[in-house]
Amino acid sequence: MTTKPSLFAQYRSGARFRLRMEPRMDQPGWLGLIVSLGAVTFALVLGGFVLMLVGGDPIRAYAFMAKAAFGDIGVFSDTLVKATPLILVSLAAVVAFRMRLWNIGAEGQFYLGAFGASLVVLTPILPPETSPWLMIPVMMIFGALAGALWGFIPGYLKAKYNVNEIISTLMMNYIAVAWNNYFIFDVWSEGGFQMSRQFPKTAWLPRLTDYAAQVPMFRGLTIHLGFVIAMIAAGVVWWILYRSRWGYEIRLIGDNPRAARYAGINIVRNTILVMMLSGALAGLGGMLEISGVVHRLQGAISSGYGFTGIIIAWLAKLNPILVVPISILFGGLLLAGREIQPSGIPMLIQGIILVCLIGSDFLFRNRIRLVRVGREA
Amino acid sequence: MDPIIILQAGVASGTVLLFATIGEIFTERSGILNLGLEGMMLIGAMSAYKTALATGNPWLGVFVAMLVAGLLSQVHALITIQFQADQVVSGLALTFLGTGLSMVFGEGLSKAGAVALLPSFSIPGLVSIPFVGPILFEDQSVMVYLGYLLVPLAWYYINRTRPGLHLRAIGEYPAAADALGINVNRLRYFYVLVGGMLAGVAGATISLAVSPGWFSHLTTSGQGWIAIGLVIFAQWDPIRAAGGSYAFGALRRMILDIQGPLKIFGLRNPFYYNPYWGFFLQMLPYAFTIVVLVIGSREAIRKRMGAPAALGLPYIRGERGL
Numbered sequence: 004m005t006t007k008p009s010l011f012a013q014y015r016s017g018a019r020f021r022l023r024m025e026p027r028m029d030q031p032g033w034l035g036l037i038v039s040l041g042a043v044t045f046a047l048v049l050g051g052f053v054l055m056l057v058g059g060d061p062i063r064a065y066a067f068m069a070k071a072a073f074g075d076i077g078v079f080s081d082t083l084v085k086a087t088p089l090i091l092v093s094l095a096a097v098v099a100f101r102m103r104l105w106n107i108g109a110e111g112q113f114y115l116g117a118f119g120a121s122l123v124v125l126t127p128i129l130p131p132e133t134s135p136w137l138m139i140p141v142m143m144i145f146g147a148l149a150g151a152l153w154g155f156i157p158g159y160l161k162a163k164y165n166v167n168e169i170i171s172t173l174m175m176n177y178i179a180v181a182w183n184n185y186f187i188f189d190v191w192s193e194g195g196f197q198m199s200r201q202f203p204k205t206a207w208l209p210r211l212t213d214y215a216a217q218v219p220m221f222r223g224l225t226i227h228l229g230f231v232i233a234m235i236a237a238g239v240v241w242w243i244l245y246r247s248r249w250g251y252e253i254r255l256i257g258d259n260p261r262a263a264r265y266a267g268i269n270i271v272r273n274t275i276l277v278m279m280l281s282g283a284l285a286g287l288g289g290m291l292e293i294s295g296v297v298h299r300l301q302g303a304i305s306s307g308y309g310f311t312g313i314i315i316a317w318l319a320k321l322n323p324i325l326v327v328p329i330s331i332l333f334g335g336l337l338l339a340g341r342e343i344q345p346s347g348i349p350m351l352i353q354g355i356i357l358v359c360l361i362g363s364d365f366l367f368r369n370r371i372r373l374v375r376v377g378r379e380a
Numbered sequence: 381m382d383p384i385i386i387l388q389a390g391v392a393s394g395t396v397l398l399f400a401t402i403g404e405i406f407t408e409r410s411g412i413l414n415l416g417l418e419g420m421m422l423i424g425a426m427s428a429y430k431t432a433l434a435t436g437n438p439w440l441g442v443f444v445a446m447l448v449a450g451l452l453s454q455v456h457a458l459i460t461i462q463f464q465a466d467q468v469v470s471g472l473a474l475t476f477l478g479t480g481l482s483m484v485f486g487e488g489l490s491k492a493g494a495v496a497l498l499p500s501f502s503i504p505g506l507v508s509i510p511f512v513g514p515i516l517f518e519d520q521s522v523m524v525y526l527g528y529l530l531v532p533l534a535w536y537y538i539n540r541t542r543p544g545l546h547l548r549a550i551g552e553y554p555a556a557a558d559a560l561g562i563n564v565n566r567l568r569y570f571y572v573l574v575g576g577m578l579a580g581v582a583g584a585t586i587s588l589a590v591s592p593g594w595f596s597h598l599t600t601s602g603q604g605w606i607a608i609g610l611v612i613f614a615q616w617d618p619i620r621a622a623g624g625s626y627a628f629g630a631l632r633r634m635i636l637d638i639q640g641p642l643k644i645f646g647l648r649n650p651f652y653y654n655p656y657w658g659f660f661l662q663m664l665p666y667a668f669t670i671v672v673l674v675i676g677s678r679e680a681i682r683k684r685m686g687a688p689a690a691l692g693l694p695y696i697r698g699e700r701g702l
Contacts, residue, residue, distance in 0.1 A: 057487070107472070160670070167609075169415065173605045175666075185660065189654070347597075351480025351481055351484050354478070354479070360473075361463075361469050361470055362459050
């Protein structure tokens with residue numbers, strides 16, 4: 004056995020090299036994590052450059068954002084409040100994307116969920132003095148149903164007429180916002196303001212701060228029961244996807260639709276059902292947001308949560324459990340981002356993160372090698 | 381509610397959709413789906429407006445818009461052609477990126493004041509054709525006239541020229557095109573660039589001609605997505621794209637005008653008496669996009685035709701595609 008000459012020695016002796024990509028046969032889990040972390044870091048650095056370009060100080064901005072989102076227990080509680088709707092819309096994206104259904108309509112389904120929950124309180128379907136033990140579950144069901152309906156329409160059109168769901172779900176977003184606007188401007192408007200009246204306390208999700216009388220430590224902590232519900236939802240989605248027969252069908256269709264069809268799986272029915280489940284999750288998110296935070300129906304209840312959910316789902320590699328910690332990080336980004344100028348910065352950073360992330364998938368799937376190009380070439 | 385005015389304004393605002401749709405037709409015909417249209421249009425609108433504001437020259441604005449949106453489109457090209465990533469997710473990422481960039485660099489631009497716009501004029505002679513003249517040729521922006529030229533040119537290029545044949549080949553059967561010595565991936569880069577530059581023109585048409593100004597991310601109001609829907613309706617044909625674009629433009633204008641008069645067709649106008657009903661009118665373009673998609677998709681099934689066969693698939697030499 005002779006040792007191979009070093010690359011440099013080969014180069015000196017006239018060999019030429021070029022970069023070659025070859026598919027990676029083994030894809031270790033830790034590598035995915037490192038590549039994702041690298042992509043996010045790279046994205047933050049790029050975002051910093053843009054910040055510098057418009058005259059900001061990226062180091063100070065990032066330090067400020069970290070402090071404003073995770074600096075103490077109070078702001079961390081606010082971060083978790085922001086993370087709650089994000090977890091649900093991300094789960095909505097995870098479920099649909101796992102079947103390679105591109106539901107971009109979580110935003111609209113979120114709005115419809117808020118509308119459905121408001122129906123219960125404002126119509127009113129249940130009188131205001133109803134016990135919260137009944138009120139909250141009924142609101143959750145109505146919110147999820149309204150979201151599911153909003154997912155059903157594009158799902159049905161996709162299954163029956165092969166209508167591109169990306170565009171139909173997006174169009175449904177605009178329709179949902181106009182629909183809600185009609186109700187808050189006209190039907191449920193309170194004294195001409197563009198919002199409904201405040202919900203009765205029975206329709207509020209309990210917050211930690213509500214128990215400040217018993218436990219003084221909880222004073223000012225806005226985190227509400229919705230966060231727990233969101234974590235339960237993550238567990239349920241994980242169970243559906245990885246432990247149930249339905250989830251197996253969803254994953255099989257996503258990985259290989261042809262094989263799924265040969266296996267006798269009903270793709271039409273699954274397309275509609277998955278879109279409805281996805282819509283229901285996003286709708287539940289809308290319900291939790293108005294019942295836990297806003298306490299009334301109003302415009303702009305979402306600052307593009309539906310779209311942030313897509314990035315979170317992708318970062319989590321469509322893993323419902325990983326969605327929770329990543330949503331908390333993004334909750335922090337959104338919370339702190341509100342105070343960052345210019346206002347487009349959080350959106351920009353999200354965009355750069357997603358671009359770097361899908362770019363980095365390539366590194367995960369392929370090995371980059373220096374290969375020797377034949378001397379005679 | 382003058383039909384002439386609605387159609388006239390419809391042609392103007394439809395021109396925005398026209399540029400974006402035809403650009404996307406070029407991109408998709410080459411086999412690449414670019415869902416980042418909305419982001420590219422936004423950054424085009426912003427950079428055009430900002431350039432015109434700084435230099436006083438709107439033409440320079442259009443040029444910069446093409447440059448910047450074209451540059452952004454190459455991010456998508458790199459990720460989908462070179463890195464073979466999923467075209468759907470990459471397109472979405474491009475939308476985020478374009479929206480974020482235009483919001484950051486367009487900060488404060490909405491209060492910037494008056495800016496030199498692209499010129500409007502009538503075409504002497506043609507304008508006196510009854511009915512059609514005032515709609516198509518009276519006091520329209522120069523971009524509208526450029527749009528008229530683009531439609532037949534794009535159709536001719538795609539269907540009757542050799543480079544157009546290559547374009548269709550790399551979108552339908554890249555392996556065969558490769559065997560004929562056509563550089564598939566290089567051409568795909570080029571047509572993604574063409575789509576991006578036309579999206580930039582569409583953006584510039586908004587901010588410097590049709591509805592001048594910069595209204596942050598609301599400037600495009602989903603028109604990029606409507607354009608992607610129109611591509612399917614148009615069956616990847618520039619002439620059908622023109623019909624769809626102008627019809628949507630007219631619809632947008634009609635929604636604005638319908639709330640004006642006291643009576644429509646002799647009946648009490650509900651949209652006048654309760655202006656909030658206007659929210660239902662606002663839904664119409666988006667609802668119609670879905671309707672148009674249903675029509676386009678059903679027709680595609682019936683005629684056994686439709687998207688370029690290799691749309692959305694990366695081309696890797698030596699691997700069995702299709």
